[in-house]
Amino acid sequence: MSDLLQHFESPREVTAAAQRLRERALDLELTPSQVIDILERWGESLRGPKVDAIPGVAFLRLWLRRGTLEPIVVRELGIEGLNGEWREERTARLRAYPLGVIGHWPAGNIEIQPLLSLCCALLGGNACLVRVPAGLVVQTRALLEKLCELADGRALLERICIASFEHERADLQCAMAAAVDGAMIWGGAEATTQIRALPFPPWARLAVFGPRLSVAAMDGASWSGGPDRENWCRRLARDVWQFDQQACSSPQALFLERCAGGDLPEFAATLAAAFEEENRLHPRESIHPALTSAICLARASWLLDDSAHRALFPATPDWTLLLGAGSTVPAPTQGRTLSVLLVEDLLEPIARFDGMVQTLGLAVGDDAKEAALTQAAGRNGVDRIVKLGRMHVFGSPWDGADLVRPMVRLVRHVSASTD
């Protein structure tokens, strides 16, 4: 493990680590199928007191199964790509080769993101230099220790270096960028903009995920009453709670389609009960004071801005429902603060989406309606349209882009004997 987790102090150390990774990756070629074998065993091993408490581990266990990963590889690289074989294409043949060393800059808000990111690059046969935010070092270490315990874990561990250094160390950030052949960058607006501006080599390929926000929507039948309403509210609460509403796939607003018999205060009470229950099951252990301030401000501003606005919230900053009408996505507050907005037609807010919306979580009973909403959302920049309760299910494509394919090169071979 000591080789795996490195605290860097100088640019030279970063460059040397990248060089070692490149050499090890060149030493031994691993096909995606071989990588999946090891990842699956790693996933099975992710149990125990140190890892069970890490948010997202249950999902990671499922995601690392062959049943999840193989379809991703097959869709992105083709069935031949699974075993590192050439694919015939008319007079030529194609094969995926790794880019080399991939630099990973995961966001600080999702505990399992460093591992999700590096797994995508490993599936492409790459080595990984991962700069883990200070707040995630302990969790990342605990998860990788399980890989160390596997008999064949070494084949992957040799391709991984977890880099720990302060975010402000521009010299180390620059050295890391200069030493990699590709990058997977995750995070908010400020972070991704800064990282994209680093001095990557001209051949490096960058895959940037985020910043985005997500939105939920319910048709009249789903929210106005009936047996499903409580169930939808529970699913929405789960989507809000996961990652403390700070992920790009976290719903920040819920649009409700007006309908006869729809009673907003009654629905809000049901949703509040679901939020309260989710909070009981998953209470916060800490909060940044700036987020508390932002939550208090959101509550006050919403109610002081418009006499038609209403809100529900407890005395704590645990959750907030801001109730009103309108088809514009309000500026997100995060911190489990959900804007609930009535609209005449769900197509109205979707028509206003501008590419900022990543995921649309739907509670819609009618298939034709869902198809129409999906079509409109896809045309207006939304990359994922899913059922409420599944907004965070990580898969390929993500943000409208493949996860493995961007970190490989497709090499084309035209035989010398072909005329």
Add this chain to the structure above:
Amino acid sequence: MNAALAAGIEEQIDAVLAAPTFSLEPAAHQARLLALLQSELTYAADRNERLRQYFDAWPSDYGAAESVAELPYLPVRAFKATPPLLLVGKEAIIRTLASSATTGQTPSRVALDAPTSRRMVKGVAAIASDFIGPRRRPYLVIDTAETLAAGGQLGARAAAIQGLRPFATEIVCCLSGDGAGEPRIDESRLADFAAKWGKAEVLAYGFTSVIWEHLVKPLCKQGIRLQMPNIRVLHSGGWKRLQDQAVTREAFAAGVAEVFGCATDRVLDFYGLVENVGVIYPDCAYGYKHVPAFAAVIVRDPLTLRPVDAGQQGLVQVCSVLPTSFPGFLVLTDDIAEVIRYDGCACGRRGISFRFVKRVPQAEIRGCGNIEMLRQRPPAV
């Protein structure tokens, strides 16, 4: 509006202002404030529909509250709203105070009518006199005359300077400038003031960063030392600029004491914000801040928003019964403070003692869902 309620509030505020400033028994102080603040919230709800809506949405009924901590509070940034939050007609406003927002930020603005303005002066005077004595004395303003000459809208610097006017026999501003560029020290005016008042009791006030940048640093550079051992230097305002230069509170006090030729305990830091009109929080001899009879401070745990125990830190809520022209009764600030104890400071002042820790750092990483910067992009042409 219930005129009887307004009259009753006015009467109660005057009574609280007339009470001993720092010697009320804490439980009695809280009970008195609670009743008055509940009346003021009803007064505010009657006069501002949206405030009533906010109070209605509060998770508990403020009328049934058993402590000040249960009452609905406004976050300090709610005072950045345009137009400013008002409880009186525009025609009653005689002055607007604006906070010292940093570049690019919107300042808070609070509107004062004549009664609120009068109480503001009384409040500051009551607090300051407890620390520096009630006597009038020459007043050295470490700022420019232009800062003081503001019209209807008064900045935080000018408001603080004006707040100490009741202690002045004469006022001398020792910086010059037209407001366009950086102010410069007016050495001859300062030398004249020092020569005239020498060892007399003198009051001086300036913004912390202004004193350091435009008085201490230039005088030190030129090797100028004044002989004013009985001066009282009060200062307030943000420390950020000084922290950027790694100037500690101790270094600041030592620098000021050196140029004035006084002891460091003659340099008094106070905390205050324009939204909390009429209340300032100077450090006592033990370095802690205290709350006067007409105000309260609650330090809230950011996780629960409940008051913290002694020895713990949290978000500062300031409370004041003084304003009736704007809803500045209960204000949750963006500052962090530590409660030292809830009563029994060795300085003898009763009630809570606390120390300011820092502003809440706003540079927070909020992950891949943080689109804040992109939302600021200009509209497409």
